Amino acid sequence: MNRRGFVAAAAAASAVNAANAKLALLGGQPVRKANPPSWPRLHAEDEKAWMEVLRGGHWYRGSGKTVDEFEKRFAAAIGSPYCLATANGTSALYISLSAIDIGPGDEVLVPPYTFIATVNAVLMRHALPVFVDSDLETMQMNAAKVESRITERTRAIMPVHLGGSPANLDVILEIARFRRLPVIEDACQAVFGEWRGRRLGSLGTTGCFSFQASKNLNCGEGGAVMTADASLADRAFSFHNNSRGRRNAPGDFSYRATGTNLRMTEFQAALLMSQMLRLQEQAKLRDENASYLTSMLREIPGIRPARMYDGCTRNGWHIYMLRYDREAFAGVSRAVFLRALAAEGVRASPGYRPLNKEPFLREAFQSRGWRAIYPEKLLAEWDERNRCPVNDRLCEEAVWFGQTTLLGSRQDMEQIAGAVRKIQSQAADLRSL
Numbered sequence: 001m002n003r004r005g006f007v008a009a010a011a012a013a014s015a016v017n018a019a020n021a022k023l024a025l026l027g028g029q030p031v032r033k034a035n036p037p038s039w040p041r042l043h044a045e046d047e048k049a050w051m052e053v054l055r056g057g058h059w060y061r062g063s064g065k066t067v068d069e070f071e072k073r074f075a076a077a078i079g080s081p082y083c084l085a086t087a088n089g090t091s092a093l094y095i096s097l098s099a100i101d102i103g104p105g106d107e108v109l110v111p112p113y114t115f116i117a118t119v120n121a122v123l124m125r126h127a128l129p130v131f132v133d134s135d136l137e138t139m140q141m142n143a144a145k146v147e148s149r150i151t152e153r154t155r156a157i158m159p160v161h162l163g164g165s166p167a168n169l170d171v172i173l174e175i176a177r178f179r180r181l182p183v184i185e186d187a188c189q190a191v192f193g194e195w196r197g198r199r200l201g202s203l204g205t206t207g208c209f210s211f212q213a214s215k216n217l218n219c220g221e222g223g224a225v226m227t228a229d230a231s232l233a234d235r236a237f238s239f240h241n242n243s244r245g246r247r248n249a250p251g252d253f254s255y256r257a258t259g260t261n262l263r264m265t266e267f268q269a270a271l272l273m274s275q276m277l278r279l280q281e282q283a284k285l286r287d288e289n290a291s292y293l294t295s296m297l298r299e300i301p302g303i304r305p306a307r308m309y310d311g312c313t314r315n316g317w318h319i320y321m322l323r324y325d326r327e328a329f330a331g332v333s334r335a336v337f338l339r340a341l342a343a344e345g346v347r348a349s350p351g352y353r354p355l356n357k358e359p360f361l362r363e364a365f366q367s368r369g370w371r372a373i374y375p376e377k378l379l380a381e382w383d384e385r386n387r388c389p390v391n392d393r394l395c396e397e398a399v400w401f402g403q404t405t406l407l408g409s410r411q412d413m414e415q416i417a418g419a420v421r422k423i424q425s426q427a428a429d430l431r432s433l
């Protein structure tokens, strides 16, 4: 047996033994002690890129060239004609909605299973978020339910490629074409994900990215708006630059439309370009590890890794998502299962709560501004119109592993699957917790 074969056999043997060992939550030895790989990753080229901007003295995009350069490179990487770098992902969504002229009285279709920023961007335009229920198997917006949520006030569809896995763009883009509605892709978790060979973020009217610290490409805070529409790109630029256009000379204080300041700094752009050097390699590693993990987890009764749509040619893998069925684990609740996993040295999260049920939404709708815009009846019926029963169930069953988990080794993946099997084999012991 060669060394690799030996290591693999030893790992398999230890995973089998571990299944009979006492659960760590009940005082036994954990399956693993290693922490997930640290994030972000700092290389010499990051320091160099940062120091060049620092010493160059041009820290603002108006006097430097770094943000311009990043926009060119990122547009090429995504396969989109225009890229606008922004302060963060939330502002990328907000800028998109503004440039598309979404405002008070408009309805925007969103999924209930997403980060709050998707919904906040809609609220910041004083538009009304309308939730489309989730697809239990993929955990994405259920494209088959989009039509039923469209009214004469609907002005845009905002699918989210949650976890990096694409929403069903064939169906969503077709409905959008038929209904003449713009599509804003929230690709904040989906850098380098693909739909039928095209990069996510390049298929909608706009595509939005986040480069916040937790994301797969990051510079602490940052974002981008992608589009193929030159005039939209222009409006987006001026909106994010306090209503000043690209061609405004330094002393030219002429304005168009409304705007605010959501510019990216030269530092952020420099860091993004150096981080981009390793993005492809990291995406490949996450992809390999995710496939390997799925091949093991799908053999475990009651563990259902999220399915991907046929059009998904590549998952961006920001979150590895699965559903946990307590019936296959002696009725042990998800919360106790997660505690047992943590004790075995595997970090996992229960994921999002149902956004459509957030009390703050109702508070917003009761505020003076909202009541001035929307008829009372419309707000009163909002709850009824926004039920998402499938998503309620999804939020109770989901389990997530973060993207850094997928930057580990094959042995790390084996240990994760081993920990799940170990907990399952002794789940009855956890029933009293």
Ligand SMILES: *Cc1c(COP(=O)(O)O)cnc(C)c1O
Binding pocket: 088, 089, 090, 091, 114, 115, 117, 118, 160, 186, 188, 189, 209, 210, 211, 212, 221, 222, 223
């Ligand atoms: C991270 C994220 C955002 C917002 O990005 P920020 O850069 O944190 O503002 C929006 N939508 C989704 C789905 C995200 O995951």
